[in-house]
Amino acid sequence: MSHENQAPGAVEPVLSHVDSTLDAALERLMAFLRLRSISTDPAFAADCECAADWLRDELAGMGFDAAKHPTPGHPMVLAHGPDMPGRHVMFYGHYDVQPVDPLELWHRDPFDPAIEDTPAGKVIRGRGAADDKGQLMTFVEACRAWIAVHGALPVKVSMFFEGEEESGSPSLVPWMQENTDRLRADLALICDTGMFDRETPGITTMLRGLVGQEVTITGPSKDLHSGMFGGAAMNPARVLARILADLHDDGGRVTLEGYYDDVPEIDEAIMAQWRALGFDHEEFLGAVGLKYPAGEKGRSALEMIWSRPTCEINGMISGYTGAGFKTVLPSKASAKVSFRLVGRQDPAKVAAAFQAHVRARLPGDCKVEFTDHSSGPASVMATNDPAFEAARQALSDEWPRPAAFIGSGGSIPIAGYFKTILGMDSMLIGFGRDDDQIHSPNEKYDLESFHKGIRSWVRILAALAKG
């Protein structure tokens, strides 16, 4: 197929090209999936290097100005397409994958990928099929199709790939800070999220932030015998239980001083979209053995996970926790507590409010220590940028049901870094499904996700050229 025969910028021939060349795209993905790019294990450092080379070569082959950049860890790959008038987008993905343990739970070699038939349709099975090799290749293949059919992309496209996303991205922020000029664009595109449901695509426009705090309360200087001291000596487990219990009121609201000051109400247009999604909280919770939304009274389950801040106990330990019983009166009790943030909640302010909450409830005989863990603000994308509505229309054209601006309960750090380091908003669009088993044995990516994912990006690139 040659681009000279097509009307300039027409989308339909590009979509047809995607359909007719799907097998070749799949073969490329399979080659990529065979590379054992496990970033966390030094034994696979050469495989990570190899995956970076593979991406650079693919992009160079498509006419991009592509280069591999060393870091103290695994390399970055950065590629720029030709200049175009209008919007410049920066696509982000990661070429590294999770370890494959426990290997015995895989029903095939995780690095010998294959198309398998399942009752729910064909799937691409293998480590990284969904997270993130399959997803990032939907974008790469969409660009390839545009170039094949029209000889050019409809907007200026750059691509940025890291190889440490599954191991904490230690090199990412320093490298971004040193290379801001190379990374600057108008909008970041990220393909590392999921669909709202099998038929409904979503654009994630709200990501909750996170504050992680560890608190350790010490009472007696050593573990005591509860017969000898019980009743007279302060028990730090009892103190901790009360402090944790006091973190929520009876209505499920977090009690920290000023916690809701910077929490906005969602505007009515977005709420209307969310209602239209027909989110079934019974199905969502039923899948994990639950029935009732457990958050703030008067809020829907969708609000609870997308747009309301939370406080969760992620871990707690004190005293004897082995088999049987020991009548120990413990010296220490500790808990890991996290807060999911929304809107303009300030992580430092929340951490300080938590520590004040603990200190206010600490009896004279107890000492407290805090450890700060992960911390980052919520991301709220500027959906008034017409790119968001344009992309939503494009996705709605591809899938059975209209796309929605959705929230995400978790954090995607790169979106925060694009914002804080480069002042750039991110548009998160992905085609993962809840049963993809990312990070687990038998990871898969639906063939439909891959195929319609490529087609979706073809449409979105066109829409971004106009919108």
Add this chain to the structure above:
Amino acid sequence: MSHENQAPGAVEPVLSHVDSTLDAALERLMAFLRLRSISTDPAFAADCECAADWLRDELAGMGFDAAKHPTPGHPMVLAHGPDMPGRHVMFYGHYDVQPVDPLELWHRDPFDPAIEDTPAGKVIRGRGAADDKGQLMTFVEACRAWIAVHGALPVKVSMFFEGEEESGSPSLVPWMQENTDRLRADLALICDTGMFDRETPGITTMLRGLVGQEVTITGPSKDLHSGMFGGAAMNPARVLARILADLHDDGGRVTLEGYYDDVPEIDEAIMAQWRALGFDHEEFLGAVGLKYPAGEKGRSALEMIWSRPTCEINGMISGYTGAGFKTVLPSKASAKVSFRLVGRQDPAKVAAAFQAHVRARLPGDCKVEFTDHSSGPASVMATNDPAFEAARQALSDEWPRPAAFIGSGGSIPIAGYFKTILGMDSMLIGFGRDDDQIHSPNEKYDLESFHKGIRSWVRILAALAKG
């Protein structure tokens, strides 16, 4: 020394005999301490057998009708002195000892005992020196002195020794139930407790009971990601924290329904004795890094540990408790909770009230499981038996300060079994000190405890013949 020269029943010559033969008594104790009778470790089964033989032979040599009785575990030794008019006492002790790990923390071989000089006086150093070989030998040597001087004991004495006290006494209750006729007496004497302080002996007349409960709350069917589910899914750690926090009110009282119904106030005579002891709660708590009595408002620290019931969290665990942070929303949370009982509190009723407390606070989405652990009622000795006052006077004659009827925060199961199986009260008199390091490396027993302990029993036996 021959008994023909002494006035019948005179105490002073027996005490003199104890003083002049102390070295021989110490040599016997050293021989006993060299036996490696660690009951919990099957590698030392033969040593336990050997310790039982040693005791049987000693008692037979003193003219007792002594026998070793096999059990499924380590043997019992039971010995009866000749019939005498008046009261029949049954002395209890245990010949087994705790393991010696960590061996590297001992400054000498734990089974090569020696007399050592310390700034606080001479001590007998070795495993079992205090718990319980040294203590039980104070009674045996007192009997030996009586027999040496007067040719007879002032009361009928039986002795009962087990070899599984440090490993949960699995054979004790079945053997007692099958041998009630051999064990019946008027009063049990137990030497396995401590002094009130260095100068003040005590007779323990109140032992708190115990209820141990383990509670496990399950929310989601598996651990969840707190980003994806946080806010909407019930967190069992949060539920558990609230349940545990609600176990006490702001005044430190336990909130279980009916918990204080069967808790008596201590009578004024005993309270007066306690006040006279001049218990220093700042010293008691200061030794473990604390300052303020943490129990019920309006109660002294001594009441809190001796005569008031408690509720303690002995252990709790949920979610991720390793290094760093994981944003897991845990599926389960569990706690081990114990109640120290006093008066006529019924363990079954307390366990039921605890389970009702938990169930009343359980959200619809959580399941709960309970495991019953140790359970036993409090022991309150019948101090109106004149034997108690007689023994108190005898102890007061031996030591610098008057003896007191005291409580003990912990449980001594044998006292409960004597009561429930044989209907027999126990008089607990011991000469241990707080710094004896029982169950720990470098266990010791003060030479003064041993010497004056023997002299104390000489006096008590005389007093029991009269009182």
